[in-house]
Amino acid sequence: MTNHWIDIQHADVIVCIGSNPAENHPVSFKYVEKAMDNGAKLISVDPRYTRTSSKADIYAQLRPGTDIAFMGGLINYLLTNDLIQKEYVVHYTNAAFLVSEDFDFNDGLFSGYDPENFSYNKESWAYQLNDNGMPKRDDTLEHPRSVYQLMKKHYARYTPEKVCEITGTEIQSYMEVARTIASTHKADKVATVMYAMGTTQHTYGTQNVRSYAMLQLLLGNIGMAGGGINALRGESNVQGSTDYAILYHILPGYLKVPTYDNVNLAAYNEKWTPKTNDPQSANWWSNTPKYMTSLLKAYWGEAATEQNDFCYDYLPKRSGNYSYIRLMERLQNGGFEGMVFMGTNPIVGGPDVNAIASGMDKLKWLVAVDLWETESSVFWKRPGVDPKSIDTEVFLLPAASSVEKEGSISNSGRWTQWRYKAVNPPGHAESDAFIVHQWVTHLKKLYQEDGVFPEPIVDLAWNYGDGHEPDIDLVARECNGRFTRDVVIKGKAFKKGEQVPSFAYLQADGSTTSGNWLYCNSYTEEGNMMQRRGKEDPTGMGFYPNWAWCWPVNRRVLYNRASVDLQGRPWNPKKPIISWNSMTRKWEGDVPDGGWVPMNEDETKSPFIMIPEGYGRLFAAGLADGPLPEHYEPMESPVANAMTSQQCNPAVAIPGKINNSGKYPYVGTTYRVSEHWQAGAMTRNLPWLVELVPDMFVEISEELAESKSLKNGDMVTISSERGQIEARVLVTERIKPLRVQGKLVEQVGMPWHFGFNGLATGGTANTLTAAVGCANTTIPEFKAFLCNIEKGGINS
């Protein structure tokens, strides 16, 4: 989230799209309702009429996977009717930038397309540069090669009629949505976007998010109180586990994982440190070398010296895409001997779970660490499989729950809060920290004797006390970082061993360590900031600056320098996030996004500090599948693409096991319910929750029920090209067939929480989903696939 939960109360318009917070983030709805009490309008855009829809002022139904068409039409509406916050757009976004004459878009393809590799050569997507190497611009926005004009032309094709033909939305509701959202183009009005996995789990998921962000930039809503673009994260610490980079492509704090051709630290820094010729750009990632060296120092401590490139060689270098889907393909090809699952259940939560499960049969060993016996940990006795035929050694390690250990977690609004240990874990259960600690201790011992390239393990700095568990306080201190010698930085003297006060003091010369630069400031000499419980709210805006700690440097709203005009005055004086005090010449309010003077003074910096050019990107050249979001159909779709002759995202290779033949006529989608959570182990084993929702079900429309002679509670078999499951049918008027391009399209919805093991069991919806992912992130396309429904269970 650019903003945070409490901040939602400041919105004038709330757009829930690809999310259902009333169901899945119930307590967040406190702030949606608070905003509504103050007159805000709630818009729910969803294929199903959800609990959120039931509270909404406007409900707009859309077909799964048609967000870009929906948003493209809204962008067209804003540009055609000049309903943008023009001063913001000119000064804070790249709308005025001129784009290369070579950039083009033709029938669904951007210039530079390489059909053999399903990829683009992005050279033509560049800005035109002036003699100083800075992007040329036209502040009148009239130049035909300006981002503004290119965008206007691109989205002129998205007329309301065309959009509704694609999305299936009723045009009256669509126009009401357009008018309501557009009302926030006024400087002192703001809309927020709350999105979740309904947005991201598509082969163009990143472009879905982009389309929302573009809308918000055009309306001047990013950086504002009650605004921003807010991902509602689904797990309590999935924000933190992302910040801490349990992912193949990043290191802690979103540093890049080195690739094979980054042959030394200098080459790495050269490749991944962005450059700018604009003196007005903060270009924050120019600090990459400082953060990288500080990480290497945290990893390998004394062993990491300037002479040995701070042990850069110890880091594995990637030479491909190792993301979840690719990883599972490798598993199925017998590519792994062993796997470690830390509180995860892939044969319920992954795409095409039958394929994952049969891949697991090829493992020599599996370690699963969990509170429960999950489906994945007992894959060797899953239905239809003879355990004798599976040679995998399996370890199931009992883990401590959240109240049985100590540490911090980061919520969706980036608040990092401390949890205390209330009791010991049951029996022999142990914390994940204990388990990792034991692995390291044992492997260090083994590699001290012999082994291949033992240095990264033998030299690993692992100094977390002599207790039974690693001392979490010491780990938290290391994540923040400390000084390795007496130094003077920016005129301040620091002693060896002192905590680094914030990432502004991290260095590339080995004088600082930091396990995660983004969390540098979370544990200072003043103590553990994440433990704070101060309830002061000095601005009355709900920042609670002394409650816990929030990255970066306790800034509660990101890009907050875009919330003020060029003089530093809040666009909305009634809800200021920050404002410039011209008497004291200081910012007041939230921690400003960089402390520079306002934009009308010398020595200022542009507000979008993480982007090398410093401006919000309406045109984004860095993406794999185009600089402007364009509508394509999901990999499996009942209709042809009505916009262009490119049926699917051209930057995604078409995988096997996709069937558009008509054999599977219904659009399937997955979702969650309040009473269950993710792959189910944390809820399907709890009697109270099982009593509330005991069974797997599939929601279908009254029309489909009638045509299939189905009534509530009947058992059905749902099938796709990947497999089949059974479920009880829930006939409801909440799901309606959609009229798409003159054709009636039925959609069915299923929760994805169920599996064959646990107190409550049921068909796994991900048996049906396809292992095909977004062009940029490879997140699987869970939210739109084709399926069929027949009366009766699988064996009937």
Added chain:
Amino acid sequence: MGISRRNFIKGSCLTAGAVALTGKQSEAGVDSPEMRTKGLQTSTTVCPYCAVGCGMIVHTKNGKIVNIEGDTEHPINQGSLCSKGSALFQVANNERRLDKVQYRAPGSDKWEEKSWDWAMQRMAKLMKETRDRNFVTEEEINGTTYTVNRNDGMAMLGAAALDNEECYLLGKFARAMGVGYLEHQARI
């Protein structure tokens, strides 16, 4: 623990008065009007389900959790919890929880109980063998040889359920082991 007079008065009116001050574990005031939690230890936590980050109070007695409820002092949830958060008590007190190290031998159809020592030694041996057998020191790509120092024999998945500090340790361990195939729930 420092207690100001104002906070003391405020705290004494609350079930979790002491918690309101520091969040650390302490004993509820003996004069607490909330007899239900009288004499219980209290500590604070944050809900492990979705990412709203609701605060909770955990009440314990003799090393057992006897009650979990919303933290009224918490600025986000102000005491409220959803159906899942309200059920956290049953995660802590649940006969289905794993409490032993379990091992399944190749071809077996059942678990066997093992000690941590045995399991740790066996896992470390397997991880080492896998790493040593599958370690890619150099790779030739487009005619050039590059040092990659990667362990392609194992993958690690998880862990959005881990604390930040645990994620840090896990990531540090994975990279020291040369694991490139490191992924978790954030990707799906």
